[in-house]
Amino acid sequence: MEPIQIIQILAFLSLTTFVFVVSGKKYVAIYRNISMGKAENSSPDKSLRWKNMLRIALGQGKMFTNLPVAILHLCVYVAFVFTQIELIEIFADGITGSHRILYNSIQFSWFTGLYTAIISTIEILSLLALIATFFFLARRNMLSIPRFRKTEMEGWPHRDANIILYWEIVLVTCIFLMNGADAALHPDEYRFIFSSNLGPALLGGLSENTLHLLERIGWWGHITGVLGFLIYLPYSKHLHILLAFPNTFYARQKPAGQIDNLDSVTQEIKLMMNPDTAFAAVDPAAEIPTFGAKDVGDLTWKNLLDAYSCTECGRCTDQCPANLTGKKLSPRKIMMDTRDRMEELATFRKSSSEEHDGKGLLSDEYVSVEELRACTTCNACVEACPVMINPLDIIIQMRRNLILEQSKSPEEWNALFNSIENSNAAWAFPASDRLKWTEN
Amino acid sequence: MELQVKTMAQLTAEGQSVDVLFWVGCAGSFDDRAKKITRAFAKILQNCEVNFAVLGSEEGCTGDPAKRAGNEFAFQMAAHMNIDILNGYGVKNIVTTCPHCFNILKNEYPSLGGSYEVMHHTTFLQNLINEGRIKLTDADVFKGRRITYHDSCYLGRANGIYEAPREVLAQLDAELVEMKSCKSKGLCCGAGGAQMWKEDEPGEERINTRRSREMADTKADIVAANCPFCMTMLRDGVSKQNLEGKMHVFDLAELIAAGQGIQDINLD
The missing domain is CATH 1.10.1060 (Fumarate Reductase Iron-sulfur Protein; Chain B, domain 2)
Structure with missing residues (x-):
């Protein structure tokens, strides 16, 4: 094994350990806060x-009230979920210091076909996600959509939303850089839908060393982007990508109109109401409910x-x-x-x-x-x-x-409460008036 | 037709049983406009020979506005008294013309010991129509008219009832048009959550003003409501749009009673 590989393995291991420890602490803190x-x-x-x-x-069932936005969101969502498959190999490569370990070690032709299909799907989804991200950036920054312009969105919340969108662009760019440089290095090897054409076409003239460097930049850029996102996530509004699942699972199931009785x-x-307890001495040790x-x-x-x-x-x-x-x-x-x-x-x-x-x-x-x-x-x-x-x-x-x-209650509400308590009615009419409607 | 309404107390004293209690509500009892809705619905019940009664002076506020304002204590005291009376008469079925009373009786009384089969009058009307007990002999009074239906929050989003009122309205010989915000996206009239009893918080406009623009956009002759509080707010909205005389707000019960020919309706 070459020294550069050993350095990369060590760098990868220390980076992932650092990220899992730091982000893990934050996720535990959030769990404690919710508790x-x-x-x-x-x-x-x-x-x-x-x-x-x-x-x-x-299934994003409640997104589809606004179809165009739902489709854009779906592109990013599906790309995000599906790209996780590629992370399996990226992690395996990182730990072993190898290159496309799954592709190179499983030599069955059906697996090579499946591998190409998966990477190609990731490329299609990534392109769709990239397009959606540009739409989202435009919607947030160039169009005046009221819900993005409310006062509570000023400052950090607005920046937070943009940071995630820029992040998405970097992640997708790194995937294409990695695959494209790889395809340019081995033009007869890979059959990825976009990068096997775009890679050689755009990067074909570069030296082998430069291509190798670009592939490494893509690979490291992608994995540090993903790991960085893991740290950023619990500080950002973007935590919904994880918590949407428990939140819908534990969502209340009663009719929306039902407010729990205290x-x-x-x-x-x-x-x-109980004469035995109404006039009994209050236990001074008893906790006063709030x-x-x-x-x-x-x-x-x-x-x-x-x-x-x-x-x-x-x-x-x-x-x-x-x-x-x-x-x-x-x-x-x-x-x-x-x-x-x-x-x-x-x-x-x-x-x-x-x-x-x-x-x-x-x-x-x-x-x-x-x-x-x-x-x-x-x-x-x-x-x-x-x-x-x-x-x-x-x-x-x-x-x-x-x-x-x-x-603390507005005066008019005090009058309302008084009526309900004293006249059994929402307005201070006597009970005897309740049948007046029958008189025409 | 002559209204003949009996109370639970009267019928119990006479040893008679009652199929369904008509819960009138405070607005239906005291608000002059809402009283007309109460009368229209009582006439329909009487016309369809439904064996019903009211509580009369024994009815009390359900506690809805207190509860929504945050006064859980006033609510539970009110609920406690009402449940004593309802259970005392052994009431099983309740129908009400107010979606706030409907929601709270149906959803919030059971855990306090008051479990009843509760129905809003729009669903009750739909059932009567489906059973063939309502004959709309005069439905042609609505011929050539446009009706738009306003979803109340407490019937719609709160309890998921969007279709029953529309099916009832479809029986009338009129054209049904929807407002821009309707069904699960229906815009509130502004009265719920005890807002009816206080001044608005500072803002640019009143909620019913915004709603009245959507009403005006439909160019409807009639706005159909299902709630006495929406009624107040929507009528106020009509006058804000200077549409008095051109746009009329009626409760579904009033429209059906007119279609049955048991209550006059003024559409001019």
Whole structure:
């Protein structure tokens, strides 16, 4: 084995070890953050879970409300999934210091045919993904599509989206560089659909050494790109490529209109209604229940998984009647805030012996009262999400905190609550008026 | 026709059983416009000889606006009282003309001890039509008219009912047109989530103003609603577009009652 091969093996092993350790830590941290949430109150249908995951995550079932965009997204998605096959050989080559180890060591003609077919498919899909990526860059940066231009997308979220798209271009370019240089080096060997023609045509005049170098640049560029992506992913909105699967699997299955009843309130009412307990002395050691959510730890783990699954596409905000009419509420921002707040709290806990930094998700820094009050609970955001995120569930839990813990309520709502509590009616009419409609 | 409505209390005292309870709701009881919907639906029930009753003074707010506003306590107190009364009468079937009452009775009462077969009146009407119990003798009053249907959030997205109301409307001798946002993408009227009871948050326009532009674009004569709160919002939208007299908002029950010839309808 030549020294350059040994150097490459060592470089590959140390790079992959580094990436797996660093990214692994971050993925574990995300798992811990999601575990901050409370238990979910549901009795799911197991087979529906699988169906949802297969139809909506794997099959992209909810993307097809906008066909052109769905097709562009599908190109990138299928290319991404299918290209993983090539990674098997890239890893094998990296560890052994060999070159196209599968192609060269399995000499059956059927395997050579299969290998050529797979690489050619990867090339076709990569080209489609490349075209889609240019469309996406144009849509995001040149066209004024409202959902990409909302205030919550300014700065990092906008850059994050572009970085991933540029990254995609680099990855695809490296694949073609690697295959093309290889094809130019061995013109009679490979029959890859694009690079066996383009490679010799564009790079054919170059020296063998240069071609070899270009092939290495392509190979190393691709694998460092993939490994770098693994590190970048948990810091980016792009985590949905992994979390869409558990998120659709664990998605709520009840009718969208059903808001869970708070068990703690049911218990309080039972105690009140029961004459044996209503006037009994309160046990001072008993834990006082808190109602609704003020911070991420008050939400359920599914709410938190939702936040990490959000790719900030803004289909929710695009359908939100409050946002469409210029109100501050944006369901996407609720999800982004939930995630940012989780990260902030986790960072605080790392450097402090205290459990809590005194801040909260329900605050002017994150989700404001004005945003929460603008929601009509219409479920348009829930319906629009391609990965079954439920922003409304979080909004309702924070509304509960405002009313039940902080007694923060608009005057008109206080009048509404008074009517319901005192007149059993949404307006302060006497019960005796309830039959007046029969009088004509 | 003369309305004859009995309460559960009356019928129970007379020792009679009731097939279905008509849950009128607060809007249907107190809001002047919504009361007309209540009357129209009661007339249909009576005309189809449905054995029904109402709770009258024993009915209370379901607690929907309190719950959506975040006041779980007020909601559960209200639910508790209603469930006591409903269970006391042994109610099995409920029909209601309000999709908010429908949603909360159907989905949120069961875990508090109130399990009933709950139906929204649009589905109930569809069943009556399918059973041949509704005869639309006067459906030609809608001849040459355009009707557009507004999906309420609590019937549509919340409970997935999009087709029943459209099938009911298809019985009328009119042309059905869809708004730009319809079915699962239907645009809210702006009243849900207890917004009906408070001023809007600061913004560029009201939600019903936006919806009214989509209504106007259809050039429909009639906007069909299925919710008393949408009714208020959509009528307000019609006046914002200066379409009073040209565009009319009616509940499905009113349209069917007119088609049956048991209630007059003014389309001018």
